[in-house]
Amino acid sequence: MAGKYKTRQNEVIKKCLEENKDGYVTVQQVMDYLKSQEISVGLTTIYRQLDRLVEEGIVTKVNVEGKAGACYQWMPEQDEQDLIYIQCEKCGEVSTMECHHLAELYHHVESDHHFKVNTKKTVLYGRCDKCNK
Amino acid sequence: MAGKYKTRQNEVIKKCLEENKDGYVTVQQVMDYLKSQEISVGLTTIYRQLDRLVEEGIVTKVNVEGKAGACYQWMPEQDEQDLIYIQCEKCGEVSTMECHHLAELYHHVESDHHFKVNTKKTVLYGRCDKCNK
């Protein structure tokens, strides 16, 4: 059975996710984090521990568009409801913007459609100022 | 430049997705469909055509939890500015909803950030009612 013994690797991988709870973390980022902590952990173990954390419901596995490989996110998501990404379809540049209309939008979607929005993933596509000329 | 010539492959792959618009389709299913139509198409071409359809906003790429490999789904038709897609991150289902907050949002983004939004590509991700238990 899994998840019985508490190990150093388990602990640090979990800490990595928790410290990045405001966003997604790739497997490679976990690897780098561990390296920065001067802890040597094999890739296999990272995968296994992440699966275990997902199993335990502490973390979610997400497939982020445009990103190769799975991403993992600490579960208790606090919503940054008024930030949105905009990405230019031509040059690919991504920027963040603040918008107070978002909260209303999300609220509407959630109350009228019973759809719980993952507010971190909202992206608007289009043309940025530079590329629009 | 992509998407310039109309080919038989392109046409039939698109048709496959459209005929299955009530759900998502795996790459393998597309392969099988083509075989059933007695049309020989290489895997490479399928991937490339699917990317193209995603690029054009006709189709969406879905990562269905627990399923290996990407799935693709025909997008519901959307012509008006106050329609938005919502896609469940768990089951992959896409639906359309109407929202009058969108016009304000787009207007804000365009006037304050000089970013011309492609209103046909806006998708909110999250959990649908069913998957939220």
Next chain:
DNA sequence: ATAATTGCAAACACTTTGCACCTGT
């Protein structure tokens, strides 16, 4: 004519598995 598309094989990238060794209880 010429530029895009095709499809095979090979390369890639991410993930999983087999197995001998190590570690927590």
Next chain:
DNA sequence: ACAGGTGCAAAGTGTTTGCAATTAT
């Protein structure tokens, strides 16, 4: 002691790329 955890190397899987032949305009 021993079940569980680790990590290397190797295998597996889905996807992308190089490139010569083919096809649409």
